[in-house]
Amino acid sequence: xxxxxxxxxxxxxxxxxxxxxxxxxGLCPDWIVDNFDRYVDPFxxxxxxxxTPVAIGFLIAFGLALLAHRRNWLVGPIASVTGTLYTIPxxxxxxxxxxxxxxxxxxxxxxxxxxxxxxxxxxxxxxxQAVPEDAKDAARGMGLTDRQMLWRVELPLALPEILAGxxxxxxxxxxxxxxxxxxxxxxxxxxxxxDPFFKSNVVVAGGLAILLAAILxxxxxxxxxxxxxxxxxxx
Amino acid sequence: xxxxxxxxxxxxGAVEFIFKERESVGGGVKIGGLxxxxxxxxxxxxxxxxxxxVACAISIPIGLYLGHKGRGEFLAISVSNVGRAxxxxxxxxFFIAFVGNGFTNVAFVLILLAIPPIxxxxxxxxxxVEPDVVDAARGMGMTGPQLVRLVRLPLALPTIFAGxRISAVSxxxxxxxxxxxxLQTLGEPILxxxxxxxxxxxxxxxxxxxxxxxxxxGIGLMQQAVTPKGxxxxxxxxxxxxxRLSLPTRRREAST
Numbered sequence: 179x180x181x182x183x184x185x186x187x188x189x190x191x192x193x194x195x196x197x198x199x200x201x202x203x204g205l206c207p208d209w210i211v212d213n214f215d216r217y218v219d220p221f222x223x224x225x226x227x228x229x230t231p232v233a234i235g236f237l238i239a240f241g242l243a244l245l246a247h248r249r250n251w252l253v254g255p256i257a258s259v260t261g262t263l264y265t266i267p268x269x270x271x272x273x274x275x276x277x278x279x280x281x282x283x284x285x286x287x288x289x290x291x292x293x294x295x296x297x298x299x300x301x302x303x304x305x306x307q308a309v310p311e312d313a314k315d316a317a318r319g320m321g322l323t324d325r326q327m328l329w330r331v332e333l334p335l336a337l338p339e340i341l342a343g344x345x346x347x348x349x350x351x352x353x354x355x356x357x358x359x360x361x362x363x364x365x366x367x368x369x370x371x372x373d374p375f376f377k378s379n380v381v382v383a384g385g386l387a388i389l390l391a392a393i394l395x396x397x398x399x400x401x402x403x404x405x406x407x408x409x410x411x412x413x
Numbered sequence: 414x415x416x417x418x419x420x421x422x423x424x425x426g427a428v429e430f431i432f433k434e435r436e437s438v439g440g441g442v443k444i445g446g447l448x449x450x451x452x453x454x455x456x457x458x459x460x461x462x463x464x465x466x467v468a469c470a471i472s473i474p475i476g477l478y479l480g481h482k483g484r485g486e487f488l489a490i491s492v493s494n495v496g497r498a499x500x501x502x503x504x505x506x507f508f509i510a511f512v513g514n515g516f517t518n519v520a521f522v523l524i525l526l527a528i529p530p531i532x533x534x535x536x537x538x539x540x541x542v543e544p545d546v547v548d549a550a551r552g553m554g555m556t557g558p559q560l561v562r563l564v565r566l567p568l569a570l571p572t573i574f575a576g577x578r579i580s581a582v583s584x585x586x587x588x589x590x591x592x593x594x595x596l597q598t599l600g601e602p603i604l605x606x607x608x609x610x611x612x613x614x615x616x617x618x619x620x621x622x623x624x625x626x627x628x629x630x631g632i633g634l635m636q637q638a639v640t641p642k643g644x645x646x647x648x649x650x651x652x653x654x655x656x657r658l659s660l661p662t663r664r665r666e667a668s669t
Contacts, residue, residue, distance in 0.1 A: 203510070265629045267586030269603055270618035277423040277615070346497065353500030357590070360603075370506045374593060380510040384503035391498040 205377040214382070217369060221386050224365040227355035228394065231287050232348050235294030240340075242295075243302035244328070253303060260296035268293070268354045272361035286355070286363030293354055294347040301343025305336030334408075341402045345395055352391040366390075427615035430602075438610045444602070445613060450620060457598040457624070460516060460591060461584045464523030468580060472528045473573065476535025480569070481561050489536035496529030501587040505594060514595040519588070526587055527580035534576025538569030567641050574636035581632055585625045599624075 199206040239260075246252040266274070271289040279285045309332045317331045333340075356367035369383040429435075434446035443449075479485040505522050512518055542565050550564045592600035602609040602617035609617075 262626060265582050265626050266622045267582075267589055267625050269586065269589045269600065270621040270625075273603060273614050273618035274622065276611075349497045353497070353502070356500045356502045367502060370502065371593075374506050374509050377510045380506045384500075384506055387500055387503050388498055391500075395498070 200376075200378070203376045205381060209378050210382055213378075217366070217382055217386060220364060220366050220369050220383070221390070223363070224352070224355055224367075224387065224390060227283075227286060227290065227358050227363055227365050228348065228351045228390070231290035231351055231355075232294055232344065234287070235291045235347060236298055236344060238291070239295045239298035240302055243299050243306070246299075246303060247306050247328075256299060257296070260292075260299055263292040264296040266292075268357050269360060272357065276361065281362035283363050285361040286358035289361065290351050290354055290358065294351060297347040297350065298340075298343045301346075302336065302340050305339030305343075306332055308339065309335045334406075337406055338402065341398060341405070345398045348394045348398060349391045352387060352394065356387050423612060423615060426612035427619060430609075430612050430616035431620060437608045438606075442608065444609055445616065450599075450617070453597055453599045453601055453617070454620065454624065456596065457585070457588050457591075457600075457621075460520050460523065460596065460598065461581070461588045464520050464527055464584050464588075465577070465581055467520070468524045468527035468531055468584075469577065471524075472532035473535050476532045476573075477539055477561055477566065477569075480536045480539025481557070481565060483540070486536070486540075489533055493529040493533040496526070501526055501583065502590055505587065505590055509594050516596055519591040519594050519596045519598075522594075523584045523587055523591075527584050530579040530583075531573065531576040534579075535569060535573050538572030538576075539565050541572065542568045568644065570639045570641070571636055571644065574632060574639060578629060578632040578636065581628050582625055585621070585628055589621055 200209050242252075242256050242260075246256055268289060271292070272285060275285045275289055279288055313331055313335060314327065317327045322330065355363070355365050356370070358365050359368035359371055366383045366387045370380060373379040430445040431450055432447055434443050434448070436442075437444045476489065479489050501522075504525060505519070508518050508522050512521075546564060546568070547560065550560050555563065588598050589600035589603065591598045592604045599617045599621045602613040603621075604614075606614055
């Protein structure tokens with residue numbers, strides 16, 4: 179039963195004119211070099227499907243965390259709501275949203291945003307709560323208002339924890355975006371799905387997804403080094 | 414007005430698919446109904462439980478050993494970073510292309526996905542045990558294995574269960590796409606729309622989501638049940654210093 183659609187999809191990509199290696203579904207360097215172009219667009223779609231949800235998710239989760247930082251009783255409810263969203267399997271989520279948002283990028287992005295919320299919210303709160311009381315006392319002693327203290331003392335000190343959350347959210351989203359094709363979002367997962375038995379295809383599409391996760395991770399890590407240069411100066 | 418009814422209709426149809434058999438989209442085959450759904454759910458749960466059992470059997474002893482000896486921090490921590498960077502679906506497709514299909518292969522993929530969170534959390538949980546407690550236990554004359562079994566393991570259990578919870582959620586989610594490897598899990602109606610139609614996909618998606626949320630909540634309760642009384646007592650007074658309280662409802666990954 180499962181084979182029917184897979185075979186139907188295999189036929190949509192014509193590889194009959196190719197050499198033996200390709201017909202045998204092998205790992206063919208020549209084919210990869212010749213056909214690399216076809217992965218460029220899905221790759222950039224994948225970048226879009228990762229960066230947009232993380233950015234939107236960051237804005238929402240950061241806002242919620244600042245709110246919960248002021249009103250502490252909100253931490254529990256927000257954590258359980260975002261936690262439940264985080265628990266829903268992505269394959270299911272992409273389908274559950276379709277009757278509401280239709281097939282396409284919107285559905286994919288709404289679902290992916292939901293997954294980033296818990297991770298980023300949790301890390302922002304943890305970071306803010308870990309700020310030493312001494313630092314806050316000193317800030318109060320210098321006459322800073324609550325708002326000034328938040329932006330000049332608490333958030334800078336919480337920055338490593340916050341960025342750690344963004345890193346986790348980003349790598350997680352790269353992985354989940356590989357299933358976004360189920361919601362009509364395209365991306366590298368679509369390429370995997372179109373020819374899952376062809377080793378060259380799986381290696382290139384899958385490899386690009388892993389590479390993307392690694393690159394984005396390094397970018398955020400580099401940003402963190404620059405943004406927290408005071409930390410090394412203190413040490 | 415029309416669109417509202419339309420999407421209520423789709424959800425309605427999805428629920429009907431779960432409970433009542435119907436003709437497949439192409440015709441000829443009976444699909445849906447509690448019978449088929451429970452068959453698919455049984456396979457889904459079986460492969461997930463097997464994978465979780467094996468993953469626990471592998472990663473908890475290793476985590477306890479490394480944590481107890483204080484060795485292999487790099488391995489124990491980076492395994493979960495690497496694990497996160499390799500998407501579940503990519504791992505599954507690598508297996509389909511290079512190794513093969515079927516129950517064993519899907520179980521193997523799920524085991525690989527489940528190991529990192531449990532291993533890392535076991536290690537972190539064991540390392541977090543207060544040195545004073547360990548010293549006291551040694552002073553009472555405990556041997557190494559006794560120390561692990563009677564002190565470190567009980568105190569690390571909440572963190573270990575947090576890891577098991579993360580793994581269980583991702584295993585149940587990934588078992589859904591096990592359908593690609595020819596294993597008939599609840600992903601079948603979702604990923605074979607030619608036969609099941611959209612309502613079938615939606616119905617199965619609802620079932621998968623409910624099972625996962627139930628499993629998450631169930632393991633959460635187990636986590637509370639295994640938390641030693643001492644830890645619960647020690648945590649309670651903290652509620653007064655609310656600013657230092659860590660996230661109350663979820664103890665997911667203890668490390669970042």
